[in-house]
Structures are given as C-alpha cells and as structure tokens.
Amino acid sequence: MIGILLITHGTFGESLIQNVCHVLNKRPPLICQLGVAAQDDPLDILPLAKLLLKEVDDGDGVLIMTDILGASPSNLALKLLEQGRIEGVAGVNLPMLLRALTYRNNGIQLIMQKAISGGHDGVTNMQRP
Template identity: 30%
Template sequence: MIGILLISHGNMADGIKDSVKMIVGEQDKFESLSLNPGQDINQLKTDIFNCSRSLDSGDGILIFVDLYGASPCNASMRCVPEWHDLGMNVRIITGMSLPMIINAVCNRESLTIQALAKECIEAGHDNIQDAIANIIHPNQAHNEDDY
C-alpha cells in the first residue's frame, strides 16, 4: 500500500485528513503534519523524514504539500537524498486539495506510485471548475480566455 503524508501551513493538512475520514472512512498509512508559527524548519524536516519512514511499506509514499516552493515543500525536498540512500520511492505533489487526496486513498492499492501521482494531479485539475458557468452554459467548453 502506498503511504500518504499531508503537510501544510497551519491546520489545512489536518482538516483535509479529517474530511477524508468523513467521506471514505479511517485510513491506514495516512498521516498529516503541520508547520506552525515559530516552528523550526529543521524540526519539520526531521518530522517529515521520520513520518515517511513509518508510512513506507515498500510501495512508496505520496507526499502532498500546500504550496510549491514554500516551507513544507522545501523541508520535504531536503529529505530526498536520505530517501534515495534508503531506496525509498517518494513523490511530492504540490497544490494539495481534497479531490486529490480522496483519489489517492481510493486508488493507492491498485496503481503504481507514478500512475497514482499522475491521477491525483489530474483530479486536482479536473475539480477546478466555475460551477455557475457550468450551469449557465452546460454544453459550452471553457477556455483560459473565459476567466
């Protein structure tokens, strides 16, 4: 089973984890970490590394972070050499959203980590919609110029 770790500024990761539990039930190999005000980035990196090791059952780990290039992402990226040395298969996906995480927990036993990462990114893209425009113009394709 692919392990899943959510990391965010503040309580976002905990909130998404709680929402996943509400929608699809309790999950194994599924954890969240938060970066709180004043927290040392080196401690976050240590927490990420330790948590990732506990989530690894040999099938890999997907780490979802809230923002590309921000502290949770950067702390995760600092673990890459150690994961590599241990032979761990880890992917870091930025722009975490609830649809991405639901996709991950529901498909992690049937897909490779590479295929699952791709599906989660697609789920993130597919779930960004202008809901009212979809109702007003249900058969009209939208392009970037519409926004």
C-alpha cells in the same frame, strides 16, 4: 499500498484527513500529516518528518502532498524525496487527496498522475442547470 504524508501549513493537512474520513466514512490506513507553524524552522522539524514518513511507508513508497510550492512545507518535503520511491506533489486539495487514495495500490507514478489530475479536475466553474 503507497503511503500518503501531508505536509502543510498549520492544521490544513489534518482538516483534509478529517474530511476524507467524512467522505469515506472511515480513516484510510497509511496516511498522516505534519503541520508546519509560522515559527517552525524546517530543519528543526526534518527529523519528525522523516519519522512520519517511515510510519506511512510499508515498502511500496510514499506520496508527499504539500499545499503551496515554494513555501516552508514544500521546501521540507523536497528534502525527503527519493525519485521513484518517495514522490511529491504540491497544491493539495480534497479532490486530489481522494483521487490519490483511490489509486494508491497502482504504483507511485500512476498515483502522482491521478492525484494531479484529480486536483486539476476538481477546480471548475460551477453553473446552474
């Protein structure tokens, strides 16, 4: 099973996990988060990020999800990537995370594709019937 590590600003990652638990009525295995505070130096929290990465990796790989490409959380995530084993996507939202959880037994490439499409498809113009 592919692990999932959320690296986000503040408590956003924990909020996403709490909402996933609400939707699924349980906490999924092999998922954790690291919240980056404004005063955190990404190099100082890199060892913690590596530790959390190991906690969610059972040997099948890990998908790292961050909120904003180019910000401190994604810059930290970039230091952890290993092509084909530890991959990353930016722009995490609840539909993206739910889609990733649904496809986490199908390989790292497919989970990345499904996560991105889930995040993209989850953004839509609502209209009254």
